[in-house]
Amino acid sequence: MADRYEEWASRFDGATVWTLSVPEGSVHPVLPDGCMDLLWIGGRLLVAGPDTHAGTSAVGTGGQYAGIRFAPGTAPALLGVPAHELRDRRVDLADLWPGAPARVLNERLAEAPDPAAALETIALRRAADTTPPDPVMRFVAAQLGAGRSVADTAQAVGLGARQLHRRSLAAFGYGPKMLARVLRLQRALTLARSGTPYAEAAVEAGCTDQAHLAREMRDLAGTTLTAYLTPT
Structure with missing residues (x-):
């Protein structure tokens, strides 16, 4: 059974929403693309920083993944952190936004019937309250x-x-x-x-x-x- 990947244009300017299903026991290669992603994987809300080398799917092997991929230069304003601090890293959003905000979003994702759509909504609502990208x-x-x-x-x-x-x-x-x-x-x-x-x-x-x-x-x-x- 092969990986199943789907993507579509987001309502967030320049972003792409995607889902990925990886068979148990396999890994999915991830190549550098200049982008940053907000991910929902295994009950965790993560931020994937910009990569300088190839890696694999962010958590373990196999499973269901959902994400929104932000075009180069657009995520730092949204997340409130310079991109170089997240280079080659996968970080829990709770480590960037301590306290209630990240906890509420985790609960919302856990209950969402469509995590990919929920991630897009989170990004759009966050963008309405933050400074636009440079x-x-x-x-x-x-x-x-x-x-x-x-x-x-x-x-x-x-x-x-x-x-x-x-x-x-x-x-x-x-x-x-x-x-x-x-x-x-x-x-x-x-x-x-x-x-x-x-x-x-x-x-x-x-x-x-x-x-x-x-x-x-x-x-x-x-x-x-x-x-x-x-x-x-």
Whole structure:
């Protein structure tokens, strides 16, 4: 039995709501994507920080998962914590929001017939009471996601290299060069999944050649394109 993953666009700007069913005894690979997620797994409400390397499904093996994935740069304002503090971490929301708020949300999720929809509602209500994400950093993420260079992006927003790096740590969890690598890998994977030959996918995504993409895949995902994209 294979993993069953479904996703759909959220009413929260730029976010994606998703569900995942993992058969008992198996794990689900999670690759860096520049995003942060609010997760409901095994009765726990978790925050998944931005990843710099591949991991597996957040808790144990097998089970039902629900989440809302926030576009790069949008979750820190919502959660009230800089992204770099959550880099490569999975943290109980109660550790970020101590006291009644997190407890109430846990109880609400536990009783919800549709945890994914409940997570989306939580995000929307929270957003109504918090400062919007930094529009400059959302623009930075969009530019890097489209394949624009870090230097050109910095110039477009009028930030020096140090300023951009510092603000990127807070918004994305790591510097703009790392975010550019992660988003480039995701572009290549999207192309490869659609049937584009690996060599073409590499160049179209922004790598110098297929060997470059292979190195990035090993470094960021810990595997090969063929191993990752071949169903098991």
